[in-house]
Amino acid sequence: MSVDVHNLTRELVALDTIGHAESDALAVVAPLLEKAGFSVEIAEHEPGRGTLIAEWHAGLDEPPLCLSGHVDTVPLGAAPWQHDPFHAEPDGDRLHGRGTSDMKGGVAAIVAAATRIATLSPRRAGLRLVLTAAEETGSAGARLAAERLTGRPSGPLVITEPTGNAVFNGHKGALWLSARAGGVTAHGSMPHLGDNAVYKLARAVGRLESYAFDARPHAVMGAPTLNVGTFQGGLNTNSVPDSAEATVDVRTVAGQDHREVLASLARRAGDEVRLAPLIDLPPVWTEPGDEWTESVAEIAREISGHGEGPPRAASYFTDASVLTPAFGLVPTVICGPGEAEQAHVTDEWVSLTKLADSVAILERIAVDWCGT
Structure with missing residues (x-):
């Protein structure tokens, strides 16, 4: 045939x-x-x-x-x-x-x-x-x-x-993550009454931008990478946002353990956000x-x-x-x-x-x- x-x-x-x-x-x-x-x-x-x-x-x-x-x-x-x-x-x-x-x-x-x-x-x-x-x-x-x-x-x-x-x-492996921050909504003219989730997430994303992997580059795959792909938050212009979410694309190399990578990234992002896997492929x-x-x-x-x-x-x-x-x-x-x-x-x-x-x-x- x-x-x-x-x-x-x-x-x-x-x-x-x-x-x-x-x-x-x-x-x-x-x-x-x-x-x-x-x-x-x-x-x-x-x-x-x-x-x-x-x-x-x-x-x-x-x-x-x-x-x-x-x-x-x-x-x-x-x-x-x-x-x-x-x-x-x-x-x-x-x-x-x-x-x-x-x-x-x-x-x-x-x-x-x-x-x-x-x-x-x-x-x-x-x-x-x-x-x-x-x-x-x-x-x-x-x-x-x-x-x-x-x-x-x-x-x-x-x-x-x-x-x-x-x-x-x-x-390479793919570890895609959601990074979520919560807050308290309030009128945009009275931001002191709220807790701005966008600011929290922005601070965490800034820390992730400068994150340095502790893994040595792989002889063939090279170094692992991190990219923040999306950032969304807020209800409308005149409200303090009570939620915000970003997604993070991590590409790992042979020898890295995704559980350890996630724990390290969570420490770097800080306590104001919660990281959770979206895709976890070694x-x-x-x-x-x-x-x-x-x-x-x-x-x-x-x-x-x-x-x-x-x-x-x-x-x-x-x-x-x-x-x-x-x-x-x-x-x-x-x-x-x-x-x-x-x-x-x-x-x-x-x-x-x-x-x-x-x-x-x-x-x-x-x-x-x-x-x-």
Whole structure:
């Protein structure tokens, strides 16, 4: 059975899965996988938001290789698109559309490679596909998949997030926080009768701006970062605000413990505010000396033409933050056809050549692991 990765990418991009309706996308790929011989289950964490688990010969001597990607996408933004975001017409070597790079192209490559591998006979191990919902907002689909897969052994994990088909050995963690301050409202002409929550929060945010992490920079991921992304408060102009909230985006590196980071930030922010996690996804890192990881990097170099270079890591998070620890800290790489710089942008695109190369890379990885 042969699945055309370009056409499948276009089919998936044509479906609006901006924070909803991921089950519609899975309804496209599930029959392809079932026809190829995969057992397929789809579970929804809320109506219409499905995550797919597909397995092929998962009960052999070695645990199955896992290929994973997400089918939800982010909003289009306010800027006008020059290309229809849901049509993905070829334009030279590019397909433009929301999700082409992040990451319906990567999902299409997984399905195309998996259906080709399924025509062979495995001697060593099988395949597992995990195609998730709600990755962009905290990996709810991956959490559901991890629950469903409890007790089922897993082999190494490949996440086809956008890397231009380079192999990344991990990514930073994401600790998103709310910072809330409370006060007492009063008339704006009599502020001495109130307790201004905006002032409290502003003082805390000022302290966070100058916060210095005590963690040493990671050799590949670099240093952790902190950004205050939003700040809201107040009832109206002529009232003393009795509540205010900011959100904080912390990106951590391997070796940091999120509980310790949160405690340190709370001390820095002070007693006038309360910090609470919104998203808590740990960093993921596989040492470059890992035998399987090295073999994957060699495959990607041979097919994509990426030369020798130092190990790399992504600044964004992936579902590996959930799946890698759930699978027992299996070796994990990120390698997909999209371009990281195209994620979430207007007129997002993916290279047709890199889509085809991604299928070839995934096929080779699977052949080596499964012993086909």
